[in-house]
Amino acid sequence: MKKLVLMMLAGLFMISCASKQNAEQQAEEPAAKKVLVLYFSVTNTTKQMAEYIQQKTGADIEALELVNAYSTVYDEIIKRSGEEREGNVLPELKPLKANVADYDVIFLGYPLWFGTYAQPVKTLLASGALNGKTVVPFCTSGSSGVKQSVDEMHSTYPTINIADCMGVRSSLMDKMPATVDRVLINLGLIEGQNEALADYSAQQAPTAEETEIFNAAISTYPMMNGTQAVSVGSRTTSKGTDYKFVGEANGAKMDIYITKENSGAAPYFTAVDR
Ligand SMILES: Cc1cc2nc3c(=O)[nH]c(=O)nc-3n(C[C@H](O)[C@H](O)[C@H](O)COP(=O)(O)O)c2cc1C
Structure with a gap:
């Protein structure tokens, strides 16, 4: 976990250092970052988050599409994705329309499936398309946090620079904009001031x-x-x-x-x- 936090901070530091240098070197405004929101969503919860990020940043946006789409019936998705996961089957994606190489920052959105990123996102990552890129993972879920998926992404694809990350529970989508805004401000993609949050106090027996x-x-x-x-x-x-x-x-x-x-x-x- 410590490693992940350090790496995320390093990513943020690199981004803020880069913008500082630009500001010093150029009299005019530094060129805006090119941002792409790539996401996978079956029941449209992650799609809402993707669209919010797109609206706030003016990014390009694209949904990952499967050659053989999932059913939207919950039990059928569970059955098929469970089989794919057990058999390590990567469902085939339609080719991306966007040229990922053209972008500085890629927001990568997914539902959490079995604690980590949904299988189609595995397909994308395994293709190497995001290697060496700056990626901001975001997810929606029933209850799980984003951490496990980010740890897995970091250990499996160490050349991906994970700049920050965020997760929202599907029952708390009313709080999604505040979660997203905090990350966009951190990354310098929108204006604003984030509240400085203290560390949690040491763990002790609950009262x-x-x-x-x-x-x-x-x-x-x-x-x-x-x-x-x-x-x-x-x-x-x-x-x-x-x-x-x-x-x-x-x-x-x-x-x-x-x-x-x-x-x-x-x-x-x-x-x-x-
Ligand atoms: C196959 C499958 C596995 C899931 N696994 C988890 C999980 O491990 N943890 C969790 O909190 N939610 C889990 N969920 C719930 C989804 O992450 C959640 O409903 C998500 O918001 C759906 O996103 P979407 O509407 O963009 O498809 C799972 C849902 C499905 C269909």
Whole structure:
């Protein structure tokens, strides 16, 4: 994880260094970065996020299309993608219309399938099309965080410069614009100021109140039933309190990120990193 964070920071640093140099070297405005949003989406949740990024950046946008498209019936997608995953089958993509080499930054969007990027994105990455490029992975999911997919992308394709990343749960799409804006500001692609976020405090045993917040947040997602809060760290933000819980279910530990806003709204979890 440390390695990933360092690498992401290095990516950001390189991007901000490059723009600083340009500003010093040229009297006129540096050339705008060419941005492409590439995404895969079956039920259009990731598509919404892709389109938002496109609108905010004025990027070009393209959906990955399969030669043999998935059904949109949930059980059928699960069956086919499960078989492809088990058999390590890479579903064939139609050729991209965009020439990836023309772009400085590529936003790569996908639904999380079985904890990582959906199989068609595996096809794209395995083609080598993004090797050596600056990529910003983004995903939507039921509950899982973006981390596992980014770790996998980094270890399998080490020449890809992962500049930043973001994930949004499909039930929290109302919070998607704020998540995206934060990354776009970080990358210097839109104007704005991000709130500086403190580190989480050290993990310690949860208080009764924190356990209540944990239980309330996970109660909205039946697959989290039976998960216990083991420890927690927190930080205060302008909106409320963010918690990073370590949870445990069936002997497996996971990080669960929960926010409780000052508005008094029910606490909600934003990601589960297994
Ligand atoms: C085959 C399959 C596997 C999935 N696996 C996960 C998963 O491991 N973790 C998760 O949180 N959500 C999982 N989901 C839920 C999707 O990530 C989520 O619904 C996503 O927002 C769908 O994006 P789309 O509408 O762009 O296709 C899975 C969905 C499918 C169809």
